[in-house]
Amino acid sequence: MINSSCLPTAEDVAWLPVEEPAHVGRARRSATALAERLGFSGTRVAELGIAVTEIGTNLHKHARQGIVLIRAIRGERDEAVEIVAIDRGPGIRDLDLARQDGQSTTGTLGVGLGAVARLAGSTAMTSRSGLGTVLVARFPVRGGAVAADDAAGLTRPISGEQVCGDAYAACRTPGRLMLMMCDGSGHGPLAATASTAAVRLFREMSHARPEEIVARVHAELRGTRGGAVGIAEIDLVAKSVRYCGLGNIAAAVLGEGRKQGMISVPGVAGHQARTIRVFDYALPDNAVVVLHSDGLTERWGFDDHGSDLFVDPPVLIAATLLRGAGVRKDDACVLVGKPR
Incomplete structure (x- = not known):
């Protein structure tokens, strides 16, 4: 049996x-309530509260x-609270200075984003003039x-809904x-019932080929609303991407200064699939692979989303794409793979 994780x-x-x-306090309370639910110690909850207050205050003031976005990360051995802060402000001129302890970008708390970096297990930030800033902690x-x-990846429900109908896995x-x-x-x-079922099947069959998984998802989603499905197999040895998409999942390989779109065939998993096809694409060095739902417009380019593909972690790239391209009134989901 092939080992899969x-x-x-x-x-x-x-x-x-x-x-x-008042929004700053609401963000802090939401984050600390999640931390308590995940079993954080009292000290750790307080540290998270300080960090979220600093993040929120910077957003409000600048x-x-x-x-x-407040989210729970669950791994095999540990759990975490992750904070993603997104804005369309003027940007931060000196990111290195902003990260230092004792610096304040708002003139309020006097601890600055350096305290966030010190209290968090990991942080990443990007900021560009005219686009704004994205911070992940x-x-x-x-x-x-x-x-x-x-x-x-990131998901965002359409306005008025508490649950997003899009889902992803890796x-x-x-x-x-x-x-x-x-x-x-x-x-x-x-x-969400349909997309959650598709994710469960993918996790069970992650050792299989993309076209085999899509065919199984199509069969298993009968009786649900169905949905669009896309699966990319990134071969780290052959330096290639094998992609199988059914419906309106957009997919692209970003590398060598350009965006290479990948093809999804028409259909709805669980309802209509005249054909299930797979396509192969080259994987350049340092390439990034992106999948997203139609809650994001496809009209974005290689370097116009405000992130550095060669440096930034996948979650930061996903957040900048969602900020720039997630303009449609719909559920939105974006998944970024950055093979090492």
Whole structure:
């Protein structure tokens, strides 16, 4: 039997706007409540509260359209609270200075983003003039450094819904990284039922070929709303990507200064699939593979989303893409694979 391990799962608990002073306290309370649910110690909960207060205060004072995503990360051995802060503000001119302890970008707390980096297990940040800033900070239950993920995704429900109908997963097998996304038809819990079922099947079959998994998902989603499905098999030895998509999942390889789109055939898993086809693409050195639902427009380019593909971790790339391209009134999901 082929050894397979799936990456940590992420539960996107709440997207919270931070545009008024009261919003800062709401973000802190939401984050610390999640930490208590995950079993954080009292000291660790307090540290998280300090960090979220600093993040929220910076958003309120300096940003425009600031928003915080609070999410639970569950791995095989540990759990964490992850904070993703996104804004469309003027940007931070000197990121190195902002990261230093004792510096304040707002003139309020006087501890600056350096305190966030010190209290978190890992942090990443990007900022560009005219686009704004994205910050990701992960706080594990027991503290300490956090190993980098080679794939990460984000989901955001359509306005008015608490549950996103899109879902994703990523698994490793020897020599390859598997990425999967399902956009459940419609919105809300019924759409989520279909996408969650697709993720479960993918995790059970992550050793199989993409076309085999898509065919199985199509068969198993009968009786549900169904959905669009895309699976990318990144072969780290052959330096190639094998992609199978059914429906409106967008997929691309970003490398060598360009965006190479990958083909999905028409259909709806669980309802209609005239053909299931697989396509092969080259994987350049230092390439990034992106899958996203139609909650994001496909009109984005290689370097216009505000992230450095060669440096930034997958979750930071995903957040910048969601900020820039997630403009449609729909559930939104983006998954980024960055094989090492």
